[in-house]
Amino acid sequence: MANDALNLNPPNATLHISTHGSDWLWAAFSIFAASLLVMIALDFLRPRGTRLFHQIAIIILTTGSLAYFSMASDLGATPIPVEFRGDGGHPTRQIWYVRYIQWFITFPLLLLEVLLTTGLSLSDILTTLFMAVTLVITGLVGALIPSTYKWGFFTFGAAALFYIWYVLLLHGSQTTFAANGIFRRSYVLASSYVAFMLLTYPICWALSEGSNVITPTSEMIWYGILDVIAGPVFLFFFVFQVNRVDYSTFGFASGKFTAPVSGSYSKAGEAGISA
Template sequence: MGNHALDLNPPDAVFHITTHASDWLFSMFSFNTLVLLLVIGLTLTRPRGTRLFHNLAVIILTTTSIAYFSMASDLGAAGIDTEFRETGAPATRQIWYVRYIQWFITFPLLLLSLLLTTGLSVSDILTTLFMSEVVVICGLVGSLVHSTYKWAYFTFGTVALFYVWYSLLVNGPRTSSPGGGAFRTGYWLSAGYVSFMLLTYPICWACSEGSNLITPTDEMIWYGILDLITGPVFLSFFLFQLRAVDYESFGFASGKYSDAVAAPVRPTKAQEAGAV
């Protein structure tokens, strides 16, 4: 018995990750954690009241780091019967529910970061965030189903993803941008970047959890690259685009009770008359 994570936490499925996949996942965990520490440091250098997007990035990167540590340690997976097999004998495949927990938290927060730079109403933003949760939940449920019914959940999730694309590429850009369009170019670059990357996730799902065409090790490499590009790489690009934008142009307000207390209160006319 060695000291590798797969020795200490042995896989419980026929198709499972290898030690090479575990090493790759630990590398991803290390890189995510490094970027997380850098973003935390950058956040602390910014004045209070201008940290919203940086704080969202911290939450996303923290969640991703924990998820990748879990997967690298061969934790957070369940053995599920596969629909398609290389042989006729029954076989199980590792399905990583911890990854879907990660996406359930990070996907809507990533969209929230983007949509807050548009003029979309709160109801439109909330609906888009809900649809992003539908995408993740359908992916999880579909991966846990071993029959052809899993493709129904794949379809449900894809339809919800079309709504997310519509919000990012159509509904969001046609609203009036805060600050007279100071971030419009940055938004188009960021939304196009994310929208293209979202196209690749269903393809990976169909080849891995869906049809069992690629091994769990290949799945980890593929998803890892996608999460790398849409996670720390994109967040670094997005925060860089925001560096020169005046936060006051977004019209954000903290809504804290202390703000209301600090604001001067003008006496009413009746009070002024009574004082006279």
């Protein structure tokens, strides 16, 4: 399948993924797609009104599946001249903007999945999600810039990442948890996991899109492993932890007329997140 993809969609840069890289991307796509189907099944097994965490996970896995299908098909990249290692002319490198579209959607949702279990105010959560968006956008803009100025955007992204770490590891863990403190230990494990995973992405960026030290195929393998661990692996761990807690203790309710009851519609209470 990899040979067919690269033949039908020829690489558009001097430095591009190999058939082995495409093979790995198809494997990663299969993991995301299979995880999506399982998560959908788990979602239907939950009672209505208790599916928030599962449905956020479904959005993340759907986005990841689409992104990896595109990358495995050698679609969604643009050639950018490399800053370093320009021996033998001015080579270009595939920069996968479709990956950043994926992260633009999934990184904030991944943080939302975790932070909704805390007692953080809505304003704190929204600011943290904005910093996740900033992290992704600065990574994309930096990757598309062929000059040294890309490292300026890398620095802005690092600053946003420090803020996310602060909220995940310090501010979030010190709040009064919505689930009466029952979920605090699981949150500490989940937030530490996410914080560590977010540390590894800038390292890969610096060695691939940034300095062109590793090949596009190595980049794909590295990012793919990180996405699988931060996506399907983490999400199944997290929803398993959530399932162990009575959903009502989180204080969530839709506030909408949704479920028909005896010919009429019942209205749920207001959501338990403060602004």
